[in-house]
Amino acid sequence: MKNISVIGSGTMGNGIAHVFALFGYSVSLVDISGPALEKALNTIQKNMDRQVSKGLLTEDEKSAAVENIKIYTSLEEGVQNTDLVVEAATENLEVKLELFRNLDKFTPESCVLATNTSSISITKIAAVTNRADKVIGMHFMNPVPVMKLVEVIRGYATSEKVTKDIMELSRGLAKVPVEVNDYPGFVANRILMPMINEAIYTLYEGVAGIEEIDTVMKLGMAHPMGPLQLADFIGLDVCLSILRVLHEGFGNPKYAPCPLLVNMVEAGYKGAKTGEGFYKYTPGSKELVISERFK
Numbered sequence: 553m554k555n556i557s558v559i560g561s562g563t564m565g566n567g568i569a570h571v572f573a574l575f576g577y578s579v580s581l582v583d584i585s586g587p588a589l590e591k592a593l594n595t596i597q598k599n600m601d602r603q604v605s606k607g608l609l610t611e612d613e614k615s616a617a618v619e620n621i622k623i624y625t626s627l628e629e630g631v632q633n634t635d636l637v638v639e640a641a642t643e644n645l646e647v648k649l650e651l652f653r654n655l656d657k658f659t660p661e662s663c664v665l666a667t668n669t670s671s672i673s674i675t676k677i678a679a680v681t682n683r684a685d686k687v688i689g690m691h692f693m694n695p696v697p698v699m700k701l702v703e704v705i706r707g708y709a710t711s712e713k714v715t716k717d718i719m720e721l722s723r724g725l726a727k728v729p730v731e732v733n734d735y736p737g738f739v740a741n742r743i744l745m746p747m748i749n750e751a752i753y754t755l756y757e758g759v760a761g762i763e764e765i766d767t768v769m770k771l772g773m774a775h776p777m778g779p780l781q782l783a784d785f786i787g788l789d790v791c792l793s794i795l796r797v798l799h800e801g802f803g804n805p806k807y808a809p810c811p812l813l814v815n816m817v818e819a820g821y822k823g824a825k826t827g828e829g830f831y832k833y834t835p836g837s838k839e840l841v842i843s844e845r846f847k
């Protein structure tokens with residue numbers, strides 16, 4: 553595989569394009585939004601500059617990587633002659649299904665179609681194509697250039713060969729791939745989201761405050777970040793929607809989202825990206841300040 557198309561140039565798409573470009577792949581980065589593509593190119597260059605300043609990359613390697621990336625607003629043009637698509641568009645079922653119907657039409661027959669979805673069934677996405685054996689999950693973690701894990705999710709009909717190829721390709725990107733089967737939340741979010749939900753219940757029931765809960769998990773369990781801070785970082789709306797996928801997918805009340813989480817999302821307190829969740833965020837400041845609402 554030499555030619556890669558990355559669909560969606562947001563947080564994850566720009567990181568995925570960054571990594572493939574660094575490893576010498578020819579990358580077509582596709583987004584419906586021109587400004588999003590320009591912003592992504594900027595972000596990639598800034599992130600590569602940081603790698604240069606840390607001595608992880610030379611200026612020449614950076615320039616070569618940036619040259620490997622071409623941008624497109626037309627899906628049809630951006631996926632011609634591609635060997636692998638990694639879809640990282642907005643997490644919305646209808647958006648993904650429509651994209652995969654079109655990818656099936658526009659890409660060469662041999663092309664593997666991967667999705668970076670956090671929670672949508674790979675099997676369901678594969679079912680709208682005529683190549684379910686070549687549809688697979690490649691769940692990168694944020695920030696992509698830094699995080700080693702790729703959760704490789706095998707849909708119900710994904711072939712053994714495609715799975716092996718994607719595992720090998722991920723290793724070639726200096727990542728550590730882990731193969732898992734396609735059930736709600738896969739492995740990462742099936743374990744992480746109930747923990748975050750339980751941390752929110754612990755706060756909601758008054759067992760302890762934000763600082764206490766996060767400190768217990770950081771110092772007691774050696775987590776680099778407490779679960780409430782992590783929830784803010786992921787986005788409380790994203791956590792809520794993944795919990796709903798688990799709740800609906802398994803039909804088990806243990807996944808029911810905490811009413812406090814539901815309230816916070818409905819009120820627009822979605823974590824770092826909105827400036828406030830469990831903590832309050834001031835641009836330019838790294839200080840961790842608990843939201844007034846919880847004092």
Ligand SMILES: NC(=O)c1ccc[n+]([C@@H]2O[C@H](COP(=O)([O-])OP(=O)(O)OC[C@H]3O[C@@H](n4cnc5c(N)ncnc54)[C@H](O)[C@@H]3O)[C@@H](O)[C@H]2O)c1
Pocket residue numbers: 559560561562563564565582583584585588639640641642643644647651668669670671691692693694786
């Ligand atoms: N953010 C994370 O921490 C994270 C981690 C792992 C996986 N994911 C998954 O990665 C995917 C992308 O998430 P993100 O956080 O980068 O989202 P984002 O909102 O930052 O970016 C999504 C991009 O997709 C573009 N887009 C929407 N519809 C499109 C279409 N039809 N064709 C082309 N581009 C389209 C948007 O313009 C936007 O630029 C989602 O499936 C998400 O679940 C996110």
